[in-house]
Amino acid sequence: MGTRPVETGPVRMGPWRFVLWFGTVSLLADIVYEGARSVTGPLLASLGASALVVGVVTGAGEAAALGLRLVSGPLADRTRRFWGLTIAGYALTVASVPLLGAAGVLWVACALVIAERVGKAVRSPAKDTLLSHAAAGTGRGRGFAVHEAMDQVGALIGPLFVAGVLALTGGDYGPALGLLALPGLAVLGLLYRLRARVPDPEAYEREAAATAVPASDHQAGDRRLPRAFWTYAAFTATTTTGLATFGVLSFHLVQRHLLSAAWVPVLYAAAMAVDALAALATGWLYDRHGPRVLIALPVLTAGVAMLAFTDELGIAVAGSLVWGAAMGIQESTLRATVADLVPSDRRATAYGLFAGVVGAASLAGGALIGGLYGYSIPLLITVVVSVQVLAVVLLIVTRAPRR
Numbered sequence: 001m002g003t004r005p006v007e008t009g010p011v012r013m014g015p016w017r018f019v020l021w022f023g024t025v026s027l028l029a030d031i032v033y034e035g036a037r038s039v040t041g042p043l044l045a046s047l048g049a050s051a052l053v054v055g056v057v058t059g060a061g062e063a064a065a066l067g068l069r070l071v072s073g074p075l076a077d078r079t080r081r082f083w084g085l086t087i088a089g090y091a092l093t094v095a096s097v098p099l100l101g102a103a104g105v106l107w108v109a110c111a112l113v114i115a116e117r118v119g120k121a122v123r124s125p126a127k128d129t130l131l132s133h134a135a136a137g138t139g140r141g142r143g144f145a146v147h148e149a150m151d152q153v154g155a156l157i158g159p160l161f162v163a164g165v166l167a168l169t170g171g172d173y174g175p176a177l178g179l180l181a182l183p184g185l186a187v188l189g190l191l192y193r194l195r196a197r198v199p200d201p202e203a204y205e206r207e208a209a210a211t212a213v214p215a216s217d218h219q220a221g222d223r224r225l226p227r228a229f230w231t232y233a234a235f236t237a238t239t240t241t242g243l244a245t246f247g248v249l250s251f252h253l254v255q256r257h258l259l260s261a262a263w264v265p266v267l268y269a270a271a272m273a274v275d276a277l278a279a280l281a282t283g284w285l286y287d288r289h290g291p292r293v294l295i296a297l298p299v300l301t302a303g304v305a306m307l308a309f310t311d312e313l314g315i316a317v318a319g320s321l322v323w324g325a326a327m328g329i330q331e332s333t334l335r336a337t338v339a340d341l342v343p344s345d346r347r348a349t350a351y352g353l354f355a356g357v358v359g360a361a362s363l364a365g366g367a368l369i370g371g372l373y374g375y376s377i378p379l380l381i382t383v384v385v386s387v388q389v390l391a392v393v394l395l396i397v398t399r400a401p402r403r
Contacts, residue, residue, distance in 0.1 A: 013197050015137030015204045022131055023150030025190050028183040029090060030154025031161065033116055035180050036097045038159035039166070040113055043173050047106040057110045061117035066359030068121035073352020077345065082126040083195045089123020090191060092116070094184030101177025125351040132339035132347060133201040140336040141293075145283020148332035149276040156272055202344055225350055228398055229341045233357045235294075235394035236334060240361035242384040242391070243301045243330075244369045246271065249308050249320050252373070258313045267317060271324030278328030286333050291340075294333060294395055298388035300326040305369075305384035309377050330358075 013021075041054050049057070076085050096116040103109040135143025158180075165176040246268060253259040259267065285293040300322055308319025335351070342350040372380035 013194075015134045015143070018134040018194070018198055018201065018204070019131070019138055019143045019146055020150075021190060021194055022134070023147045025090075025187055025194070026147060026151040027154035027157075028187045028190070029093065030151055031158040031183045032097050032180045032187070033093050033120070033158070034155045035158030035162040036100060036116065036177055038162055039173065039176070043100070044106065044109055044113070046173070047104070047109055049106055049110075053106075053110070057113050061114045063359075064114055065117040065120045065124075066355050068118060069125050069352040069355040071352070072122050073125035073349045073355075076126040076129065076348035076352075082130050082201075082348070083191075083199070085126040086123045086130060087188070087191050087195070089119045089121070089127070090187055092119030092122060094181070094187055097184065098178050098181040101174045101180075124355065125348040128335055128339075128351045129344070129348045130201045132336075133203075133205045133344065134198075135336065135339065136205040137207065139283075139287035140339055141283035141286030141333055143283075144332045144336040144339075145279045145281075145286075148279040148283075148328065151331075152272050152276040152279075152328075156269055205344060225346055225353070226341055226343075229338070229350055231394060231398045232337065232341055233354060235391055235398055236354070237357050237361040238387060238394055239298045239301055239391035240330070240358055241365040241368065242298075242305070242387040243326055243362075243365055244304055244308065244323065244384075245362070245366050246320070246323060248366070248369055248373060249304075249316075249323060252309055253316055253320075256311055256316075258311070258316055267320055271320050271327070274321050274324035275328035275331070278325035279332035282329050282333045283336065286336060291337055291395070291398070294329070294337065295392060297326060297329045297334070298391040298395075300329070301391075302385045302388045305381045309373070309380065 040058060044054050044057065072085065072089075076082055079085075093116050096112045096119065100109055100112040100116070103112055131143065131147055132140070138146075162176045162180075165179060166172070169175050250259075250264045250267070253267075254264065282293055282296060304319050304323045304326060306319075307315050307322060310316050310319070335354075338350055338354050339347060369380060369384070372383060
């Protein structure tokens with residue numbers, strides 16, 4: 001077996017500074033690709049796409065963003081080129097978006113939409129692994145929580161920026177997406193600077209006072225993922241299956257004439273703000289009390305079903321905000337726990353598999369809840385609550401390490 005190249009060198013930045021600068025990278029990148037995703041449907045339609053084409057292309061993009069991580073995760077672990085894969089993935093995304101604005105042919109635009117999502121698949125396991133190393137020095141929960149909060153700031157700014165430029169240019173997608181090249185260039189510049197200053201982020205983990213890897217589940221040289229990871233993945237799949245998508249929530253609000261379509265983006269923005277706050281709160285609690293705080297996720301998921309599908313505007317809106325809180329935990333603390341369950345030499349593989357589990361569960365949950373919604377809302381609520389009880393049982397038997 002050949003020697004795997006490892007990017008090494010002295011750490012010239014504290015772990016909190018690394019997390020904050022890495023969060024800035026994600027914030028700027030979210031401005032780029034969330035700005036583009038907010039207008040993907042209308043843009044493709046303007047080039048002659050039917051609803052079927054839009055659905056197939058965007059669906060294929062999301063499948064690529066999740067499914068290809070099953071390849072990029074093990075690849076990152078084998079090659080140890082975490083920085084290289086992270087930079088390559090971001091470069092593909094930030095190049096695809098401005099080109100999408102200039103695409104005048106439908107098939108080219110479709111290819112660029114999918115390419116942007118492929119960029120996310122290439123970088124995500126390696127990026128999460130880099131972040132997990134720095135978070136060993138800040139507290140796993142807090143490190144991932146701050147990163148997620150900054151990420152959501154970009155997710156708010158990007159669509160608003162694109163909407164503003166479209167309003168000024170009379171709906172011309174070219175300038176709106178072309179200007180997103182500026183934060184895209186800043187993303188690449190920051191990444192190269194971070195790599196130069198911290199070529200070996202795993203040094204943060206080596207310097208941490210205590211390790212988060214449960215020794216009883218992983219022996220030196222054992223290439224298998226710990227048993228606790230698989231139980232935890234089952235918990236994640238179960239609780240995710242019961243979490244309704246915002247598309248279903250907004251469908252209910254509009255179809256029942258509780259909210260006009262124009263107000264749906266505003267509600268989504270409010271849910272994203274709650275997402276950031278929930279990530280910060282549960283991240284801090286995770287570092288103080290351990291994985292037991294994750295019991296909040298099945299509780300919130302059950303709460304979404306019980307609140308969001310009522311015919312009272314205030315209660316239904318509250319359900320959407322609870323959905324935002326559940327997403328905040330899912331996008332931050334769930335990922336932090338993976339880092340505590342899996343040793344560093346298998347962590348990118350674990351993140352790739354974990355993304356596949358979340359993607360499959362999201363697809364199953366969307367179909368389940370969408371189908372039950374059209375049949376019986378009381379039955380929908382009963383099924384979701386029952387599934388979340390099972391999720392709590394799986395969390396209890398996971399035996400995740402206490403921080």
